[in-house]
Amino acid sequence: MKQLEDKIKKIKRLQEIKKIVTTNSRPSFHNLDRKIEKYLNYDNGFFIEAGANNGYTQSNTFYYEYKRNWKGILIEPVLHNYKMCEYLRINSKVYNCALVSSSYQEKSIKMRYAGLMTIVDGALKSKKNDDFQIQKALKYENIEKSFDFEVEARxxxxxxxECNVQKIDLLSLDVEGYEAQVLDGLDFNKYRPKFILIEARFKEEIEKIILPYYKLIEVLTNNWDHLYAAKWNGKLP
Structure with a gap:
């Protein structure tokens, strides 16, 4: 009986995903998935999306998974969003954690929930800036209330x-001001994504870390979303 119930649940899940894909396979904000496709116009790639939200809303990788047969890793700190990622993204490995720098010593990190604008506590350099972000989210995303929570830090x-990743075609990073810390937790001599798409709040901090390995090739949206291409021996791929 349980096997039959599990089979029915699986069929229902696949039907729901198919309906979403058929309705709109490109949910990316500001058409970012379309804008980067001229650089990533191929099948069977591998992505990482940090700040994955629910796996669909404003996702930069949903299209690649379901229309270009990519696989990848999704990283999302908010528990209910993580569970939706697991449900919707059948070809992705999903992690419920927050990314931190290599020097971060604690096992967990404090965050402040604000829907798509959820932040690491202190990510925007001051409590005033953090509070402004929270209030903006409450207003524009119709969120009833914010709350603090802790999540595993990695x-x-x-x-x-852990995943024994061999190649990375795209790293999509949308972590609301914590980009430099996340990038500091990546060894570019060991892992060098072909392209990095970053919502860059603190561009100078970010480029201090990545410019030895990357070149900015395009600003995609009103000085926010930046696309960087990896350099090998000082040259673009």
Whole structure:
């Protein structure tokens, strides 16, 4: 009986996913998945999306998974979003954690829930800036209330080691001001994504870390979303 119930649940899940894909396979904000496709116009790639939300809303990788046969890793700190990622993204490995720098010593990290604008506590450099972000989310995302929570802290390197990742075509990073810390947790001599798409709040901090390995090739949206291409021996691939 349980096997039959599980089979029915699986069929229902696949039907729901198929309906979503058929309705709109490109949910990316500002058409980012379309804008990067001229650089990533091929099948069977591998992605990492940090700040994956629910796996669909504003996802930069949903299209690649279901229309270009990519596989990848999704990283999402908010528990209910993580569970949705697991449900919707059948070809992705999903982690419920927050990414941190290589120097971060604690096992967990404090975060403040704000829907798509959820932040690491202190990520925006001051409590005033953090509070402004929270209030903006409450207003524009129709969120009833914010709340603080703690989640496991991991470096991106540790996850890639665990998954035995061999190549990365795209790293999509949308972590609301914590980008430099996340990038500091990645050894670019060991793992060098072909392209990195970053919502860059603190561009100088980010480029201090990645410019020895990457070149900015395009600003995709109003000075926010930046696409960087990896350099090998000082040259673009």
């Amino acid at each position: 470096t991106l390197n540790s996850i890639l080691d």
